[in-house]
């Protein structure tokens with residue numbers, strides 16, 4: 001009989017323990033999370049979690065990424081985590097449609113000392129992605145769920161062989177499993193997961209970090 005090792009369910013205490021035994025977040029990211037929670041609840045829950053942020057900084061650094069793209073910036077937490085991991089001379093292009101939310105991001109980019117390596121484009125992300133003509137080392141998708149498949153299709157051809165794609169919320173709180181769940185976002189994530197898992201251009205793993213984080217590398 002084959003015994004399958006499964007990821008364990010994290011209780012709130014075990015999650016706290018995991019955070020306490022990981023690097024970061026530093027005081028600046030904590031301040032950003034607090035300001036976002038105070039000013040923008042309940043939208044604040046859109047922000048990535050601290051362990052995801054650390055994971056993304058380490059992954060960006062380990063892969064030596066110099067040219068990164070983020071789809072969905074909000075108040076800037078994940079963009080700071082990516083920007084901090086970029087190799088010397090690296091650049092991050094951020095795509096969002098909200099001037100209000102990204103004005104907070106701009107302020108924290110200055111405080112974090114990463115403003116000089118980030119470009120923000122305020123426009124529907126599909127429009128921005130279609131203008132990209134340089135190979136991408138690392139892409140992060142975290143915007144409107146119904147467009148995930150379209151973002152993927154624009155980004156996969158642009159990511160260089162060996163480059164990385166990260167896609168957030170791919171477990172959607174576990175609702176992907178509930179066949180009765182017909183919420184538009186959940187259906188979109190389900191369709192995305194099925195599409196990506198069968199995509200021969202990449203190898204991927206769906207990690208149980210945060211709300212589910214798909215990590216793919218281009219063949």
Ligand SMILES: C[S@@+](CC[C@H](N)C(=O)[O-])C[C@H]1O[C@@H](n2cnc3c(N)ncnc32)[C@H](O)[C@@H]1O
Pocket residue numbers: 046047048071072073074075076077078079095096097098101123124125126142143144147
């Ligand atoms: C889940 S939040 C991003 C959270 C962010 N990654 C963080 O860690 O704080 C989603 C963001 O996608 C943006 N967004 C929604 N639709 C978009 C679109 N069509 N094009 C670009 N950005 C979009 C929203 O304005 C919002 O800021």
